[in-house]
Amino acid sequence: MLRLRNLVQPIIVITLLTSILAGCFSSSNGLTIEERAQALDKQLICPICPTETIDQSQVQLAKQMKNIVRERLTGGASEQEILDFFVSRYGEDVLAAPPAHGFNLTIWIVGALALPSAILILILTLRSMRRATTAQSPSSKENLDISDIGQYLIQADKEISEFLGTGSKHEQSDEV
Amino acid sequence: MAEIGSISLYIALTLSSYGLIGSILGKFFLSYQIQRSALRTAYLIPISLLISTLSLVIAFLNHDFRLEYVADHSNLAMNPIYTWVAFYSGNEGSLLYIAMVLSLLTAIAVKFMPKSLESIKPYTFAILSGILTFFLAVMTFMANPFDTLPFIPADGQGINPLLTHPGMFFHPPMLMAGLIGVSVPFSIAMGMLITGHISNNWVEFGRVWSLLIWATLAIGLLLGSWWAYTILGWGGYWAWDPIENVALMPWLVLTAFIHSIMVQKRRGLFKVWNIVLINIAFTLALFGMFINRGGPVVSVHSFASSALGWVFLGFLAFSLVFSFGVFYLRRTNLKGTASLDSMLSREAAFLANNILLLAIAFVTLWGVVFPLVSEVFQGTTVTVAAPFYNKVNGPLFFVLIFLMGVGPLIPWRNSSWGSLRKAIQLPGLVATGAIILLLLMGITKPFAFLSYGLCAFVATGILREWIKGTLSLKGKGHNYAFAFVKLVAANRPRYGGYIAHLALVSLALGVIGSSFYGIQKDVILAKGESVKVDTYNIEYIETKVLIKADRTEFLNYLNVTDDRNRNIEMMAWRAFYPDQNMAATRAAIKSTLIEDLYIVSTEALADGRVAFRILVNPLIWWMWFAGPLLVTGTLIALWPQSTVAFSKSDYPM
Numbered sequence: 001m002l003r004l005r006n007l008v009q010p011i012i013v014i015t016l017l018t019s020i021l022a023g024c025f026s027s028s029n030g031l032t033i034e035e036r037a038q039a040l041d042k043q044l045i046c047p048i049c050p051t052e053t054i055d056q057s058q059v060q061l062a063k064q065m066k067n068i069v070r071e072r073l074t075g076g077a078s079e080q081e082i083l084d085f086f087v088s089r090y091g092e093d094v095l096a097a098p099p100a101h102g103f104n105l106t107i108w109i110v111g112a113l114a115l116p117s118a119i120l121i122l123i124l125t126l127r128s129m130r131r132a133t134t135a136q137s138p139s140s141k142e143n144l145d146i147s148d149i150g151q152y153l154i155q156a157d158k159e160i161s162e163f164l165g166t167g168s169k170h171e172q173s174d175e176v
Numbered sequence: 177m178a179e180i181g182s183i184s185l186y187i188a189l190t191l192s193s194y195g196l197i198g199s200i201l202g203k204f205f206l207s208y209q210i211q212r213s214a215l216r217t218a219y220l221i222p223i224s225l226l227i228s229t230l231s232l233v234i235a236f237l238n239h240d241f242r243l244e245y246v247a248d249h250s251n252l253a254m255n256p257i258y259t260w261v262a263f264y265s266g267n268e269g270s271l272l273y274i275a276m277v278l279s280l281l282t283a284i285a286v287k288f289m290p291k292s293l294e295s296i297k298p299y300t301f302a303i304l305s306g307i308l309t310f311f312l313a314v315m316t317f318m319a320n321p322f323d324t325l326p327f328i329p330a331d332g333q334g335i336n337p338l339l340t341h342p343g344m345f346f347h348p349p350m351l352m353a354g355l356i357g358v359s360v361p362f363s364i365a366m367g368m369l370i371t372g373h374i375s376n377n378w379v380e381f382g383r384v385w386s387l388l389i390w391a392t393l394a395i396g397l398l399l400g401s402w403w404a405y406t407i408l409g410w411g412g413y414w415a416w417d418p419i420e421n422v423a424l425m426p427w428l429v430l431t432a433f434i435h436s437i438m439v440q441k442r443r444g445l446f447k448v449w450n451i452v453l454i455n456i457a458f459t460l461a462l463f464g465m466f467i468n469r470g471g472p473v474v475s476v477h478s479f480a481s482s483a484l485g486w487v488f489l490g491f492l493a494f495s496l497v498f499s500f501g502v503f504y505l506r507r508t509n510l511k512g513t514a515s516l517d518s519m520l521s522r523e524a525a526f527l528a529n530n531i532l533l534l535a536i537a538f539v540t541l542w543g544v545v546f547p548l549v550s551e552v553f554q555g556t557t558v559t560v561a562a563p564f565y566n567k568v569n570g571p572l573f574f575v576l577i578f579l580m581g582v583g584p585l586i587p588w589r590n591s592s593w594g595s596l597r598k599a600i601q602l603p604g605l606v607a608t609g610a611i612i613l614l615l616l617m618g619i620t621k622p623f624a625f626l627s628y629g630l631c632a633f634v635a636t637g638i639l640r641e642w643i644k645g646t647l648s649l650k651g652k653g654h655n656y657a658f659a660f661v662k663l664v665a666a667n668r669p670r671y672g673g674y675i676a677h678l679a680l681v682s683l684a685l686g687v688i689g690s691s692f693y694g695i696q697k698d699v700i701l702a703k704g705e706s707v708k709v710d711t712y713n714i715e716y717i718e719t720k721v722l723i724k725a726d727r728t729e730f731l732n733y734l735n736v737t738d739d740r741n742r743n744i745e746m747m748a749w750r751a752f753y754p755d756q757n758m759a760a761t762r763a764a765i766k767s768t769l770i771e772d773l774y775i776v777s778t779e780a781l782a783d784g785r786v787a788f789r790i791l792v793n794p795l796i797w798w799m800w801f802a803g804p805l806l807v808t809g810t811l812i813a814l815w816p817q818s819t820v821a822f823s824k825s826d827y828p829m
Contacts, residue, residue, distance in 0.1 A: 042562065043563055045561065051415070051561065053415075053561065053562070057410075058778050058779065091556070092558055093556070093559045094559075096559055096561040096562060096563045096564075097559070097561060097562075097567075098550070098558040098559070098560065103553060104550065104558060107542065107560065110539070110542050111539055111567070111568035112568070114535045114538065115571060117535070118532055118535040121531055122527060125531075126516065126527065127519075129516035130516050130518075130519060133516050
């Protein structure tokens with residue numbers, strides 16, 4: 001019962017954190033055309049210079065694309081319409097991140113599951129480690145580490161002397 | 177001279193093959209003599225590789241264009257100091273560099289291996305020799321830097337202008353050294369696994385090595401960011417480019433390792449886990465070198481692409497099968513004592529940190545390989561760049577900073593919610609205060625003010641520990657400075673770690689500030705025209721043109737007035753290299769603790785006007801400050817403790 005209660009608080013904290021974070025990524029309104037254009041620049045890859053966005057690239061084509069972005073935004077086009085236009089022109093790999101539909105959805109699902117599954121793995125591991133501990137009697141637990149090392153040292157010493165063909169004593173580990 | 181280099185390369189390959197085969201045969205026939213003689217190659221290989229290296233350097237300095245590598249990567253006009261950079265600007269040279277670093281590290285590791293690890297030394301050495309033999313064989317037979325051309329060109333191709341930057345003197349060599357350096361702790365762990373004696377003996381040696389490599393990689397990454405920031409001309413420092421990612425992944429896993437190895441050191445837990453972690457780190461480091469040396473992922477950084485990819489992929493697969501095969505065969509020896517006293521303990525916090533770091537590394541890897549996955553499964557290529565990583569890794573890093581704040585406040589073994597609540601009270605209050613202050617200052621983007629709140633939380637936790645410790649030691653009659661030094665000296669891994677944490681807080685300040693509150697403006701200015709960006713008034717004065725042997729330089733002078741009417745002159749440098757048909761830029765940067773004013777000239781128009789990109793990047797200075805802070809922390813954590821102090825402080829139970 002006590003352990004269950006111990007779990008409640010981290011779960012609350014973690015849920016709170018995750019939801020706050022999720023909220024952080026909702027887009028906000030009231031941006032200028034230039035601010036919206038700069039955000040779009042960072043989402044479009046320059047087709048002739050792989051892995052550089054049109055924001056980063058200094059080639060002529062990137063400059064032309066930037067101009068198109070600004071013209072269309074001024075003309076009242078939405079972000080999605082502009083992205084769609086470039087996709088129809090250059091293909092899907094003009095987008096700096098794959099669109100979240102079809103097969104490409106998998107990249108986003110894996111990304112989204114990273115934090116929840118990390119938390120799940122953590123809780124399961126901790127619980128199994130706790131169970132292993134409580135299964136041992138508390139008195140033997142204290143001695144276990146030391147006797148382990150002791151046994152190892154005896155064995156190691158034996159093998160080393162066998163290996164060297166000498167009976168010399170070796171410096172012991174500083175772990176004891 | 178080049179012949180000597182070529183011959184000594186063959187000698188190194190022969191020696192290292194003998195090192196590998198001799199160690200195995202020696203063990204097989206139980207001949208200590210063979211094993212010892214194999215071990216001696218560890219000291220000979222660095223010498224012969226040093227000769228190869230020197231002869232390639234001399235070939236560069238003498239403009240020996242008979243050598244294909246020299247002709248491809250330098251020319252007569254190149255400043256001789258860039259020989260150092262040209263040396264590793266292609267596959268062949270960087271392989272030679274990697275091999276030399278590995279041979280040096282192997283010699284050092286063999287020389288300084290503690291007595292308690294004597295029994296695993298032959299295995300560790302055999303594995304290191306195996307890795308070195310691979311690199312030397314690839315170099316000798318597939319990418320030999322001493323290959324000659326059938327004719328002697330009058331001049332070479334020249335160095336890539338983007339590489340002629342001070343950052344390039346240290347960024348690639350540190351990254352490559354860091355990546356190959358992971359081989360050492362990996363080989364120690366594997367050697368131990370092969371012998372079947374799973375002990376804690378390797379912990380201290382493995383910790384020292386992995387800390388050194390971890391810091392080397394960190395500084396390499398930071399220098400790379402600095403290089404990108406000052407030279408690439410888009411005002412950023414990190415683009416989640418595949419090459420950057422593959423260097424970041426092993427660093428993340430090593431970060432997990434240097435934490436969890438402390439748990440083994442202090443509490444004897446995580447024995448198996450640590451071996452798994454170092455295996456993953458090594459695999460990712462190999463993957464990094466594979467992508468670097470012409471893998472299938474396109475990247476802006478792949479100055480050196482070649483058909484070596486498949487050979488590296490084969491070696492990667494082999495090493496995976498080898499390491500996890502040994503792991504499987506030894507699984508019965510690996511039954512650890514998985515005793516955890518409490519869910520709320522430092523051990524548990526370290527585990528959380530480990531899993532989170534692995535999650536970040538995994539998501540990053542997933543992003544790097546997804547274009548290939550997509551090509552295989554849906555037949556189309558997709559691009560995975562910054563928008564993906566920012567969205568997915570952003571929240572993970574956020575939680576990581578949170579753990580960095582809470583973890584150190586939880587004691588080893590056991591804690592209670594009551595005592596934790598008491599411990600987080602002050603940092604929590606300071607963090608809340610900081611958030612309120614930030615909101616009042618107009619920092620209203622949720623991710624930004626929440627992250628800054630967390631930074632305040634982490635820093636307060638650390639500073640309070642220091643103040644408390646210093647005051648209690650001061651009570652014993654020391655002065656403040658002495659008490660503080662004594663405190664840090666008493667538990668170096670811990671207080672060194674705290675400094676590294678502060679370094680990461682400093683890094684976070686810069687990253688968050690510039691990504692959420694950076695101002696960017698692209699302008700075209702005629703002479704005498706000015707533009708206002710944020711609080712700065714920027715006037716374009718004139719451009720001076722300088723004709724150099726290999727380039728034409730444009731020095732664009734600007735007069736900047738800030739809101740307090742202070743004037744400074746700035747110069748945004750731009751050059752055109754006709755041989756390579758490339759332009760290169762150097763940003764003019766005025767850096768203060770508060771913000772950077774960053775001006776780069778992006779284009780010179782035909783009508784005499786000049787295009788500039790102007791950025792105001794808040795708190796960037798703190799990003800670079802993280803570097804020296806991190807080095808300091810690592811050095812303190814590494815500083816050897818006397819054996820007496822060691823046993824006293826490490827087993828407080």
